[in-house]
Amino acid sequence: MAPVNPRRPLAAAATALALALTASACGGGGSAAEDGVVELRYSWWGADDRHSTLQQVIDIFEGQNPDIRIVADYTDWGSYWDKLATATAAGDAPDIMMQEERYLREYGDRGALADLSQLEGLDLSKIDPLVAQSGDLDGATYGIASGVNAYAVLADPEAFEAAGVELPDDETWTWEEYIALAAEITEASDGDIVGTQSIAYNEQGFQIFARQHGERLYNEDGTLGFSEETLTAWFEMTQELLDNGGQPAAAQSVEIEAGGPDQSVLSTNTGAMAVFWTNQLGGITESSGREIELLRFPGESTGDRTGMFFKPAMFYSVSAGSDHPEEAARFVDFMLNSNEASELILSDLGLPANVDVRGHILSSLPPADERSAVFLAEIEDSIVDGNPPPPIGAGQVVEITKRITDSMAFGDLTPQEAAQQWISEVEAATGSQ
Template sequence: MRAHPGNGRPRARSLSSDGRLRRRPLLKIAAGVSAVVLAATACGGGSGSDDGVVELRFSWWGADDRHAVTQQVIEEFEAANPDIRIVGDYTDWASYWDRLATSTAAGDAPDIITQEERYLREYGDRGALADLSELESLDLSNIDPLVAESGDMNGQTYGVATGVNAYTIMADLDAFEEAGVELPDDETWSWDDYVDLAIEISETTGGDILGAQSMAYNEAGFQIFARQKGENLYNEDGTLGYSEETLTEWFSITDRLLEAEGQPTASESVEIEALGPDGSVLATNTGAMAHFWTNQLGQQTETSGHEIELLRYPGESTEDRAGMFFKPAMFYSVSAESEHPEEAGRFVDFLVNSNEAAELILADRGLPANIDVRGHIVSQLPEADARSAVFLSDIEGTIEDGNPPPPIGAGEVVDIIKRISDDMGFGELTPEEAAQQFTEEVEAATEAS
């Protein structure tokens, strides 16, 4: 089986609605990374010190609250492992990938690296990451099977999932009540039900409440849709795994909603997308449904001031198979250049397998990938995260498998799908033309890598 915070993108260096990189900085110095990584010999990462303590660098991205919590985790680890010192190497998301690419190219990569799935293959294929399965200090036996192999490529394990998220539809219960429309049965509803429901909400409220926010900006929605057809966004070898007929059908859903005013207009969607999660139709109380990762429930609930319900994707029981999946929120990797890989493995083991670390991190890096640790902290989670945990538990039995790591160049898809969706929304492309252009551009981006 194969399986983000998940926390949509002109090429400015900024954060997308689910915390994803808007451009692919690593490839700008790919030749440098490839050449230096292959030539480097134990010149990067941590080192010893005068007091005999092994010093390791650990890189991550995030805001101030994540930095503070991570420092607490480091202190807990160091107290239990006095022979190891962890030095934080953190920055915001916009700077992280340029900084990591530069240090890797210089043979000075951090010992422990926080990775995102779109870039894991890029670093792994260039020899920058160690095979975690060879580290005796790291136990991977209790990682959720639905994401346990998500960091595996070419017979090696380049990353272990920090935690899990699922892509869902979030529904504003107050909006449904105001529209006089019943919440759907998410175990049985179809894609036609979704479209009809969104249109009905817009019509019954005279457009004061729109049925749904555009789903076209995030390829995760299409990935679920394709999986429901027995296809996928990407194959195991990194090639595209869907038919253009399936992609055309998916774009057509948005086209139908635009035509019937079941979602914001093209210009409104552009504005909403630019504002990020804080500008969603849920957050602004102007719509009934929107597509988000489970870890974003708390933010949407708090910003909207309304009760938000998590719903399974339409089509899970009416299409060929279930398409929803668990997504690794992030990965922990170990640099292939680290002078102390076993000590680095001990720290990664603490991060993913210890209750002590989980009690501090909680769901900040997704609900823990270690199944036992996940169960341990459920009662300690904030209300929204606890509801997300229950939702993930409810759908776990319906998830059939996971996804392989995206190909090198997959980060470009964030820009591609946004631009093509906008062009279709403004009537410049038909769904068929949008599907064809998307395929051509994604193939070019991934094959050129």
């Protein structure tokens, strides 16, 4: 599956989108061929294996729905958003499209997406309630989650054993214990095994921390939903890990982050812990050659509330300009609710958002994905709620977070200064001052 948290700068795509969506989103998608068959265009991003799988799914759907023809329209992640923005501006948006949470509000607010709750033939009754409303804005449903993931701590039991340190009880451990544990592993192994990889590069980690404090990253209206004190405390933990050796030094952290999951301390057998999405467990397990375990975030039992959440892997959306919205809804229903589709897709679009379908494919998943599914089931009862779609401009937060984290790690900013700069830059990027 393509990473849920892509690291490509998104500013260029956001600019193209803003320009494109000033044009009308009317017209476009869908046509009726001479043989009376309705033709719909379905756009997605991904690698070749995803393209091959989804074409098989399309073939099954067309066999069951001979009055509909699905035209596949796919590309890589890097080209997808510019292409979609251009097509939308030209009034030629695809009838069905894959959406990502950073862009859903932009397209929805500008009238480019249909309200799925108003379309006949789309059954949303079996969608996991923790993500069922994740695509809702101002009373309309602009996206339905294809599947779910959770942000979690991944741990290497062999690294813990080599350092002579026991794995933590992830139902009770605190942030203080996490910091101390990381330092203990580094010290016990004479630096051969680092305790943890930096967790400050991804704002989703802070999202969990803020939720544990009764706050959130973004409010429903797109404004920031946390205090400067909470963000400062988050950066202070990273500073403490730098000071006590629990995580790699600044220069090494930059290299590790640039290398992605394949160069993580877990994949290279040089560290005991790191934070990733549950859907990345399979790749890291394969790279490491070890049985990596999933753990809850520290602080889940000691905060004001639990902070972990289910994140929509991606969304299904329908163009507001489609000439055949009911037929488009029928296809989305098939993708969400049919066992035939799920048996091919498995967890490539996240573990299915339909809870019955998720259970149906559990025994067919690769071992790592099956462990992820079990982990999601274990934490589900402790999850309080989901998060609203991020504000327009949230795509820029990825690079803002990385840059400020590096500046602090190299000693150019204190944790408080890092928090103040992060808030200032994110408010400017999202227009939420």
